[in-house]
Amino acid sequence: MLDHCSISHKGGVVLWSRSFTPAAAQATSNPATSPVNFLIREVLIEGRSGEDRYEKDGYAIRWTLVNELELIFVVAYQRILQLTYVEDLLTAIKALFIKLFEPFLATFVASLHALNNKSMRAGLLQTWDFSKAFEGWDTLFDKVLKGLEDRTIHDRRSKAGPTVHIEDPITPPSDDAGTEPTIPSEAPIDEEQIARNVQAVKNRLRGKGRRRGMGRTASGSGRESLQASDTETGISKKKAKTKVQRKWGTEAPTEADMATLDFSVDKPNLDSHGGSLNLSALVDKESLGTHGQDGLYEVKDWEFTNSGTDFVSRTLAAQQQEQAAKASGSLGALGSIFARLTGTKFLTENDLKPVLEGMKQHLMKKNVAKNIADKICEGVGEGLVGKKVGGFQTINTTVRQALSTSLTRILTPNTSTDLLLSIRTKLSSPLPSTQQRLPYSIVFVGVNGVGKSTNLSKVCFWLIQNGFKVLIAACDTFRSGAVEQLRVHVRNLSMLDVSGPDGKGGVELFERGYGKDAAGIAKEAIGYAKDHDFDVVLIDTAGRMQDNEPLMRALAKLVATNNPDKIMFVGEALVGNEAVDQLSKFDRALRDFSSISGMSMKGRGIDGMLVTKWDTVDDKVGAALSMTYVTGQPIIFVGCGQTYTDLRQLRVSNVVQALLSD
Template sequence: MLDHVSISHQSGLILWSRSFTPAFASLAQTPASPVNALVREVFIEGKVRGEDASFERDGYNVRWTMENGLGLVFVVVFPALLPLTYIPALLTRTKQLFLSLFQQYIQTLVDTLSATSGVLTEAAGSALRVLQQRMDDERWAQIFDRCLRNCEGDQARRPAQTPISLHRQAQLSAASGASTPGVPDTPTDSVTAEEIAKNVEALKSKMKGGRGKGGKGTGQTPSPSPSRKTGAAAKLMRKWGDSQVSAGDMAALDYSTPAPETPNGQGTPIDVEALVSRDAMGQRSKDGQYEVADWDFRGGKRAAAEDLPSEEEILARGTSRLTIDDKEDKEEVAGSSWSGIFSRLTGSKVLSKQDLQPVLAEMEKHLMDKNVAKDISEKMCDSVGAALVGKKLGGLSSVKSEVQSSLSSALTRVLTPKTSTDLLLDIQRKRSASTVSYDNALPDPYTLTFVGVNGVGKSTNLSKVCFWLLQNGLRVLIAACDTFRSGAVEQLRVHVRNLGALQDELGVGEKKVELYERGYGKDAAGIAKDAITYAKENKFDVVLIDTAGRMQDNEPLMRALAKLVTVNNPDKIIFVGEALVGNEAVDQLTKFDRALKDFSGAGTGGGQRKRGIDGIILTKFDTIDDKVGAALSMTYVTGQPILFVGCGQTYTDLRQLRVNHIVQALLN
């Protein structure tokens, strides 16, 4: 029933493996192997990790357990559809047997690998050959086969639940612990069809009799509602009708003030200073590129040199931290035995689950307080605990400091981008590739599609990104593809007018931003396609596609969004979400990503690749202080980077996230 089993070291060295099916033996040599997915997602990215964890990939269920003291990983792969309940017991028995037989030989190999930083040198190769020879001498393959047969036999001997027993469980659950007439107390008694029918009737009568007073079916008539007020104290009702609205009615409802006239007759003047925040402006790099400021949880601005603490403050903080650590260590030492003290001083104390459990529970609560989704907090803490069980605690280091250090490393692994976040470089590469591929041909514009739920700030942050691109000298075309929401096109028109005024303020002569719109009620995919064609013909560098907000559970609207993606194949699909919604952000992002992957490319005969979310923009980041858990949750779910965060209402209120800043805010 198994497909594959292996024992390996965390450095990547395989000590023993066996594939039970030819299909998996050939699959194991490819990057699509479930074992390679385990290495990538667990040991490199730090996801889905636990002492005895599992995940499914391409029809296979991968289960594993670890021995952190020696850095060993025991892996079992089997078909996901098979209910193999003995797998945890098999992994535990296999680990116990393997360590009992070969622990001293493994320790020699691990010490050799540690001395060479995991590189398989001649000494390590010699230690590996000694271990494999010992495995042959002890007939390890036969020992594992016997262990597997015993585990399979235990599952075969375990009584399976029959439909009758399942029916009894449903009855007991429905009765909420109350005794039901006709149901025997012992679980091994048989139940006849007549008894089942009697029990069902008893439950129905009980449910009918339990309805509250005044409820449906009680025969009682609800009391009449009190009569409405009449006379002068009553609220005047609004008149609704089909009659034409008079000029007096319009004047009564007009609360707007007339716009002041300007000398040139252009209407209301634009206050350029109100559109940007000089304090939030970014900086020019050495090559002339405009870079937005970095987000910093201590103030939301770029961390300047004068904001750094002085050397005296750093030394004082270190002394204070040392005093706290010493106090924790003294408390631990005072409550331990002399053998425990000696093991701490010699660096031989081995961390156990009992040592880590209270600290991990506190750390999990801390992450949830930082707005991290509950299930992700649990997985992160399980990952840290699994990595520390069996490790030696050296010197006078406290358990809490070890957990914090390991959690910091895990957070850094998750948050580190797996793809490029340099949009300017990507734009330049596409422009160069188009010029080289087609002689004398116009380069294709770089397209960004902004998606998300209603009201998160897609149009506003699209305009902030547009201002950043204008600052870098790029020509930008904004495509108004939100043809549903009233005022969506007018909102973008105002943004384009404001950005044009800022462009004049910056002294740029050529018009670099335009709006492409076709009104309301039109097909968004067709408008986006026409906008891209127009941008190519008029030598625009970037096209920003604004889409209508939609809820993640609305399948027809998600299919329409996937159609826009399929027809136009944008370079990046950017999900815009709020930083203050916590678990809801994870649900939104997960369902958007899944819907795009399920529906994009439909009807193209498999020629169009499936698309998902390529990047994230988090809005309203200035409202959360240091509760940046949504950034961790979103990155953990999709593995995609956070490109920018919105921190205000002006066009300069756009920030870049640095991994170390997020980690500091989460652990603060």
């Protein structure tokens, strides 16, 4: 059963709507809970119209667009229901509605475009009587809906298979029988009979194995038989390798020898030759950020540089050269795919199909996940079908601009990426005199080996530069060396003397060893930071695969117990489809498992991303697009090197430029 159906103009005017349940009517009447408003804000405006459907608050929402008349047809229903006729319903009502009311709709859209003033538009809308203009549409809609529902019921019944009648009970066959056991009948069978039947099947299976020479022989066990077989065939097993013992010399070890074997305490800062450690190697001065007038330290922007021509700013002369190359049998660079469209016309799906296919292949070459590239191209195509264009250059510009606009909308975050502002806002917000302020906490999560600890230390360097006192919580209690790795980072950062301009800042490590509960350690660390006036707590967690449910539950427990201010997913720039799978499953698991019964908070998902190994992908930055598309959350930083200064922030325009470059 449907919950809601509506027909709206892209400008926000609802031409017709119908709610089928009281709950749907109440939700739709409230702009804050209306599923249609969520669809417009989180899908259409952000360029995600290529999605098959959109889910929000238990609703599944499907839609279709009519670009010529700027209409949006929307159907909403309960997500748990499997309504197979929704797509057919949208197609049918779209065709019927346009056929019946196209003259009225064309006049209405033209009148809206003629008025630029919002107040004049509002006054014009009051003069339109949609109920009279669409008189009789409710009856037609009911007929279409009932016809599709009846057809679905009939198809479901016709596809149902015949009832299976079971006749014979299981009878244990003899050893020399060549048939399989028969299926039991509907006659009641007691427990003893069931046990005998199961044992008969086991005996039957063992009998098959014995005939094939895979079971035990009468002369002994399977192991003995295998050994005998090995002996007969002349196969001898190699002895297991034993551990090589350490050989000591005849002379007593010196103090230097003992020092190299002493791993119980931190060593002084010595390099491999016994000299002082070169701390300048930990900071690349060319990668250092800049201090603004307010004294804040900002990391550098990642900038894309390409000696070739840009996708968007290609000149007409270059396009003509590509068109000539196409005539000779080669499409050349990406821009040449748009040469397929010429003339003045209304764009159709057939016109755009080869263009969108070339666009999809280009995005996949940029390391965009295939399913994401499909959805983006579908969304661009839906926005172009029915648009009037004229001339080669106009068509080229139209399609290019549509893709650029779609990518920009997807990459533009719907939440703030200013982490410094978030931290300062929390630390400066007023509190009751009896309440002690909690530090700002950030949890770093991700799969194994992506560089969580290393990039956590880079973020710590950035925070110390801005005068924050940072506590690093070693909550990776599983991986050997994880605590020692953080200890080395803390030691290096302490010796670099990178405090803020006012002399404040610093870093300390909070650790409780290995094998402990990570959620409990994080809670202790936040309490310790609160008592000792730390500003920020960076929580390092153990890497885990996204499909490991017990480990994902443990991570969700850490999140639910400590309610961090930011959950940062750390992923690699080198992966395409895998990044989508990792991020989506981490986000889903955190939302599901952190809201289980007994937890005091609502489900939390990923709040932001940090993409590592960014310097290895050049202009193939599709992972940024894929990861942002999945969650709608921003990429706050990218890691691009081995020193503490190798941290960058992304600008949407730079990523779009890299994605569209040939």
